[in-house]
Amino acid sequence: MADKGDSIEWRIRAMCERVAQAKAAGLYFFNMPISELRGGSRVLVNGRQMAMFASYSYLGLIGHPRIQAAARDAIERYGTGTHGVRTLAGTLNLHRELEEAIAQMKGTQDAITFSSGYITNLTVISALVGRHDFVFVDKYDHASIVDGCLLSSAKMVRFKHNDMADLETKFRSAPSASAKLVVTDAVFSMDGDVIDLPRLAELCRQHKAWLMVDEAHSLGVLGKTGHGIEEHFGMEGVVDIKMGTLSKAVPSVGGYVAGSSNLITYLRHHSRGYIFTAALPPPQAAAALEALRVIQDEPWRIQALQQNAQQLIRGLKDRGFDTLNTETAIVPLLCVSDENAFRMTREAHEEDLFVLPVVSPAVPEGTARLRTTVTAAHEASEIEQALDVFERAGKKIGVI
Numbered sequence: 001m002a003d004k005g006d007s008i009e010w011r012i013r014a015m016c017e018r019v020a021q022a023k024a025a026g027l028y029f030f031n032m033p034i035s036e037l038r039g040g041s042r043v044l045v046n047g048r049q050m051a052m053f054a055s056y057s058y059l060g061l062i063g064h065p066r067i068q069a070a071a072r073d074a075i076e077r078y079g080t081g082t083h084g085v086r087t088l089a090g091t092l093n094l095h096r097e098l099e100e101a102i103a104q105m106k107g108t109q110d111a112i113t114f115s116s117g118y119i120t121n122l123t124v125i126s127a128l129v130g131r132h133d134f135v136f137v138d139k140y141d142h143a144s145i146v147d148g149c150l151l152s153s154a155k156m157v158r159f160k161h162n163d164m165a166d167l168e169t170k171f172r173s174a175p176s177a178s179a180k181l182v183v184t185d186a187v188f189s190m191d192g193d194v195i196d197l198p199r200l201a202e203l204c205r206q207h208k209a210w211l212m213v214d215e216a217h218s219l220g221v222l223g224k225t226g227h228g229i230e231e232h233f234g235m236e237g238v239v240d241i242k243m244g245t246l247s248k249a250v251p252s253v254g255g256y257v258a259g260s261s262n263l264i265t266y267l268r269h270h271s272r273g274y275i276f277t278a279a280l281p282p283p284q285a286a287a288a289l290e291a292l293r294v295i296q297d298e299p300w301r302i303q304a305l306q307q308n309a310q311q312l313i314r315g316l317k318d319r320g321f322d323t324l325n326t327e328t329a330i331v332p333l334l335c336v337s338d339e340n341a342f343r344m345t346r347e348a349h350e351e352d353l354f355v356l357p358v359v360s361p362a363v364p365e366g367t368a369r370l371r372t373t374v375t376a377a378h379e380a381s382e383i384e385q386a387l388d389v390f391e392r393a394g395k396k397i398g399v400i
């Protein structure tokens, strides 16, 4: 490939140089291949068994025998692919069963599934709002929400993180007759804190705004039975557009929206990310469906997860770490500088803990961190061991 000498060439080179420098310094931790699952929370990486503390599989369901069997049966019955897009020949009974199960769990009339959570936010937000509408987003919302807003060409207004007074001010700046949509994470993906749903729902009611909540890190995590943020606050029915993913607590792939049957009918006929892309493959749809059933049948997993999260958060705080405002399974260890976050990661890896750093621009400058997660699959003793590793590393590097 001959050099073109233009801005595309320059961008590619600049990124490659950054990656090469990080690798040369032994501070590149991304795209690490796992070669084997070792049961519980353990994985094999580069021939070493590591304790996984960076997984989104919050309920420990990856590899669950019932889910594995459902995926295998679906391949036998339907094959590995579909006949195309959902709207045309791609819909299977299985897709409808999955959507009915999601609607039931979320307490709505209907639900629709898409091929990923990212696509779901992109296509649903851009299907709902357009040029003359307003969309309000929390400053810490997930990238897929921001991208959906950009694609929609609606006026995007960002409010301060979890700051309902600021949202109220921003509402007042929009013409009262204009359509308003608020989109927020339920559990914020970098900080692990929970949106103030009671106040948010009240404001949306007052200002006639639609409310869409992304439950990527909330389904299976929040609420006594893992049904998510409405259950957590005891406020069933206040969210108009309940979005989530099938790739985190549910060990598959795909995204969904649950809501009124009119909303879902509209999305089925107006979302470009539904109409113009292939249906979920049968084993993935079957795995997601079975996982929802397992979540109902094994409620102990939700309790174990919530207990493990409390153990990790309390243990870190007791050792002097700043864990921001997390209340959930996403537990940040604030390291402040990128350098310290990278060094903490290297120390942890040397002690066979699989954790990852998050640095700017993914999080604000000066808030670099180890972003750890716990799952229902961790034993209390494994969490204690991890705490000891973090304490040793934190003291050595000067984070605590």
Ligand SMILES: *Cc1c(COP(=O)(O)O)cnc(C)c1O
Pocket (backbone or CB within 6 Å): 116, 117, 118, 119, 121, 142, 144, 185, 189, 214, 216, 217, 245, 246, 247, 253, 254, 255
């Ligand atoms: C992971 C995530 C998504 C994207 O979901 P995928 O199914 O992985 O594409 C969307 N929103 C939030 C908040 C997420 O954390």
